[in-house]
Amino acid sequence: MRRLRAECPWKQEQTHRSLARYLLEETHETLEAIDSGDVQHLREELGDLLLQVVFHAVIAEQAGEFDLDDVARDITDKMRRRNPHVYGPDAGAEGVSHDAASVTEVWESVKAQEKQRDQVTDGLPPGLPALLYADKVIDRLERAGDASLVSRLASLAPQPAELGDRLLALVAEARADGVDPEQALRDAVRRLL
Numbered sequence: 001m002r003r004l005r006a007e008c009p010w011k012q013e014q015t016h017r018s019l020a021r022y023l024l025e026e027t028h029e030t031l032e033a034i035d036s037g038d039v040q041h042l043r044e045e046l047g048d049l050l051l052q053v054v055f056h057a058v059i060a061e062q063a064g065e066f067d068l069d070d071v072a073r074d075i076t077d078k079m080r081r082r083n084p085h086v087y088g089p090d091a092g093a094e095g096v097s098h099d100a101a102s103v104t105e106v107w108e109s110v111k112a113q114e115k116q117r118d119q120v121t122d123g124l125p126p127g128l129p130a131l132l133y134a135d136k137v138i139d140r141l142e143r144a145g146d147a148s149l150v151s152r153l154a155s156l157a158p159q160p161a162e163l164g165d166r167l168l169a170l171v172a173e174a175r176a177d178g179v180d181p182e183q184a185l186r187d188a189v190r191r192l193l
Helices: 002-007 009-013 016-036 039-062 068-082 100-115 130-143 147-156 163-176 181-192
Strands: none
Touching: 002 009, 002 039, 016 039, 039 068, 068 100, 130 181, 163 181
8 A cells, every 4th residue: 555655646645534435435335245145245345445444544654643553453452451351350260151241231331431421422423324323322322221211212113023114114205205214313313312
């Protein structure tokens, strides 16, 4: 990437902002590859996604901000902090068992200490798709102990059945009414707060 930045005029002109759309595009292509179940396609798309990480790291390196080693070191340190069941003093101790729920609880606890958030939406990117945004907000409200809100919301919707079909029908209904379903859901989530 350093050579490409030195010798390719297009790559020389790129910035974090100009590359943002490609990062998003490669992320969606990686998700598509996962959904397809085609491991070769996934392998290719993971490479394209990794290229974006490397590209951004080299831009930062050339600006004197950080480099790829810093990125790798930061994520390694984070994984060590958030996985004490693997890296902590009791890791692998006989008689100590961990299930996924307890591991998630510890992860969220460590993350909360690191992030020191003041509001439920702190740290949620505003550009998340509305369904993902709604899911994240409700998850955070549940973890914050706002069970009344969650149970109130649960009572509004009929139980399981074909949830995807119901969501699709609501999107079609919104479109027929001239309503942007993404924005409508985003607005509804904001009203929760």
